[in-house]
Amino acid sequence: MIKKIFLLIIGMLTLLGCEKKEEKKEEKPLVIVQGSDARTMDPQKAIDTPTVRVYNQIYDGLLKKDKDMNIVPGLAESWKKIDERKTIFNLRKNVKFHNGETLTAKDVKFTLDRMKNQPTVSFLISEIEAVNVIDDYTVEIVTKDGFGPLLSHLSHPGAVILNEKAVVDANGKYDQNPIGTGPYIFDKWLAGDRIFLKANPDYYLGKTPIENIVIKSIPEGTNRTIALETGEADIVYDVEPVDIDKIKGNENLKFLMEQSLGNAYLGLNTQHKPFDDVRVRQAIAHAINVDDIIEVAYKNTAVPGNSPLSPKIPGYNKDVKNYEYNVEKAKNLLAEAGYPNGFKTSIWINDNTIRKDIATILQDQFKTIGIDATIETLEWGAYIDRTAAGEHDMYILGWITVTGDPDYGLYPVFHSSAHGRPGNRSFYSNATVDKLLDEARVSTDQEKRMANYKEAQRIIQEEMPSVTMVYNNQNVATQKYVENFVLHPTGYFDLYNVKFSNK
Structure with a gap:
């Protein structure tokens, strides 16, 4: 009898042990x-890639883009364009925020109204005049004029929907206490x-x-x-x-790679001498041998870039000015600008291996035209903040046209209203470019929009506030x-x- 009880106990312990092991396996993170x-969990405070990749799991937007960059339903299950200025969005019912609150049209209005006062994301909705609550599950968005990229911008991670109560209750500490759906x-x-x-x-x-x-x-x-x-x-x-x-x-292991919608570029602070002189900026463009960057830094996994827009984006202009590697032309341009012996400057990067490699290559190439560039490496948060404040001379960064609309690839990076945090870290200003981008933004005539974007790219490539070096790939490895x-x-x-x- 004792033996039977002993065996029974052993059996039960074995089963418990198996259950615990199975439970542990299921709970593997x-x-x-x-x-x-x-940098923050408040999506209206930061839209850099490392940050978005985290909070993208916490929030939902009204709309989203599928793998083929088609606009598909998110928290809005349907929408209808009423006229040139008005669009009605019908929300899903019974969607819960993480704090138990039910999603309503008031949360959508609160989110979009709050965005207007956030420098990082306000450009996404600057053409929205009013957000009207029709009922608990219906929202009307009214734009000042037409707004071509409205739906694309509402699919942006910076426009995900917040819960009004959660933001208010956080009392200024919402960035550490995010509540999404x-x-x-x-x-x-x-x-x-x-x-x-x-x-x-x-x-x-x-x-x-x-x-x-x-x-x-x-x-x-x-x-x-x-x-x-x-x-x-x-x-x-x-x-x-x-x-x-x-x-x-x-x-x-598994390895995944495909062409991205982005680029890697060298930004030039046009408000700092000597980068306020277009000839200096053009000289720098001619001094860069992109082939070396592709071979050494990217191991031939990128291609040369000739425009801020990726070839995968509508409105890309393949015919804009291309700056071939030409040391003599670069020297002549520097001499014309009053710098026959070059000058001293710095290249800012964050702690990123590819950017370190690119900076080192550029440092060597710039020496051939007399430019003595030191390399300064900053922590990511400080890098984003200080380049937004305009403390730099040159910097290396990337931009991904994540909405798939050319407005996002050009407006926040080159419009004069977007200096600093939104994306124009070159602090570039050109009235004609502003006008072209403004017209394209409020138009719903796609042919006119694309013509404006192509002309804007032509001017930008002529004035060179930044040098688009490559169109890069994105890659991920998994178990x-x-x-x-x-x-x-x-x-x-x-x-x-x-x-x-x-x-």
């Missing part, structure tokens, strides 16, 4: 690694290290398979790859080109057991329905 930490709920944040998210059990599309997500920041690209190889990470964003072949050769992860042209990845294989 999805660990994602990227190069920089997020998205598939994941904010849990906690170890600043500079990692962010924890947990599945939203009440998500309107159904609960996502993985219970917990950890998003870690590891600045050094090779260390990100090591984290993947050792199993510390399940997904790694932005694999360094030098590590691609190694990952492709690992049978336990083989990660399923349902797909790339998106915007570089903002959706983790809803990502799961672990049972195999």
